[in-house]
Amino acid sequence: MPDSPSHASPTSTSSDDYSAHYYAAHLGSEEDYSWDTASWREFFLRAATRIVALRAPSTVLDVGCAKGLLVQALVERGVDARGFDISEFAIAGAHPDVRDRVFVGTATDPIAGRFDLVTCIEVLEHMSSDEAQRAIDHMCSVTDAILLSSSPSDFGEPTHVNVQQPATWAAWMAERGFYRRTDADLSFLTPWAVLFERASVTTRDLVHRYEAHIAPLIGASVEIRTALLEAHREISDLTERVRAGSPDPQLRQELSETQEQLSEANHHLLTMRDHVVGTEAQVGRLNRDLALALYRAKKFENRVKIVKARREEVRTRARRLNRRQGVLTKELEAARRRVEELEGELASHRSLARRVASRVKRMAR
Template sequence: MGIPHISSRWYDAWYFRHSCGKPYERNEEWLRFFRAIADRIVAEIRPRTVLDVGCAMGFLVEALRDRGVEAFGIDISEFAIRQARDDIKAYVYVASVLDPLPSALPSRYDLVVCIEVLEHLPSNRVDEAIKRLCQLSDDILFSSTPDDYREITHLNVQPPEYWAERFALHGFFRDVDFDASFITPWAARWRRSSDPFHRVVRNYERKFWRLWRENVELRTKLLEMRDELARLEAIKDVSRHGENQYIRSCSLMTGMNKIKNFIKHCLTRLGWIP
């Protein structure tokens, strides 16, 4: 069986109702999500022009325009584009990242946003799509699920290092000091770099070292807390046979609960529990 061809008919009303985790429609939850993204983009990147590739119903485009940014969007779904807010319809177009932009759109942008889009492309079209993104801007906010294989239109689900390699082929590297997790936990900001290779490696190593040390320190603290929890439980067992059992148990339970809460906090920081 060959690689499926991309079809805009996949992205109809049924798709947006059933294939986005929750119904993708104009409601306060989705609007609040994209408003929050727009707020962070405006505050931390400050672009004058933005292209949202795979804009769906244009929620991010409208949020950015409401904040004074000259934003545009493209999406292959005719259904989604028809759902855009009336005053936004002039700025969103039925188009694919694989094709030349509509003539009415600018050819370059301060920022390109591409959220959960490229996993919908077959693997043999990904490099072409990334090349187009990199031609449109020197600054790209990008997110693509690393593990959602259940959605039937996800033709090329890949881990973060796959996308890092693809962008690096075009001279784009992760901005290791920018936290894009306000979009998704795996989102990243890719920027064109003219730095020599040794400087790029230095930046990556700086970030890796800090995260590795944090991981080791948290793991060490967790093991210490585990030992303390075991000690307190042993004391609790002994106290059952002595006087003032209730008072001692309450005190020990308070200490144990504090430790359990700290362990949960550490595991969350490490990403081991949601």
């Protein structure tokens, strides 16, 4: 607010410091900081979802809301959210959908109304220490829960005039009766975001709450450091060995054994190939031999057929001849009998002279 008394303070910033250039240069993203940019829109929608899940607020006030992206995201998630920002440029650039939910204002002024949750993200480090204290007071007066995020380390940005450690913020919040929700992890927003709630806590409860987190963290830290040290030593050892080019005797032994096995496998492969090539050749040779043998067999088969046919022919002729012989034999028999008959007939008509002659012949024997 230009007419604010604190405006004179050299460590305070004003609306003019958050011009178009600021948004272009300091938001950690190459992309245009607006609702229309998908990556920013999705980032704030995810954050809104988580916030609703954590606390289910009906009303939220975003202090230092810039262009109202978180406001818009919360509205999308059904929350009655509002916001204000010191930058006129930012408010002027708000999306039409949330134009009536955001306004120009400074956190050093008292806040009207009452809210289930006040968010104040990356705002307080831009204000002087005194202004920040006042802003915290105002916020604490309108809510019982504050989501506070303020960068503990980004000293490079010129408008970060009040960078403090989370412990410092937590202490200031505790002065006002607000304590960290140690069960809530807000790293979806920034690594240092914390949800503070108004509570009346005993020292014992508080110690317990923090110890429950510190003890495991210390343990984890020691383990991580030990592992890191071991890894470092191993790396330097390996580096040394690679540089020296001499694997340890065991590795060397393994290497030579592996080489031996490889050599044996190669040798085996070679003899197997010889066997395959030889067997293929043998099969080829046998096939040729077989083809030749089949060819010869076929020729023999044909000759056998011819011979068989001739044998059949000869047999038929033999049978015919046999039959003819039978007929001839019978005819011969008949002829013989006829001769005998004729001879008998002849004998009964023998002449005297013949009879005498035959008797003389008989006597002469």
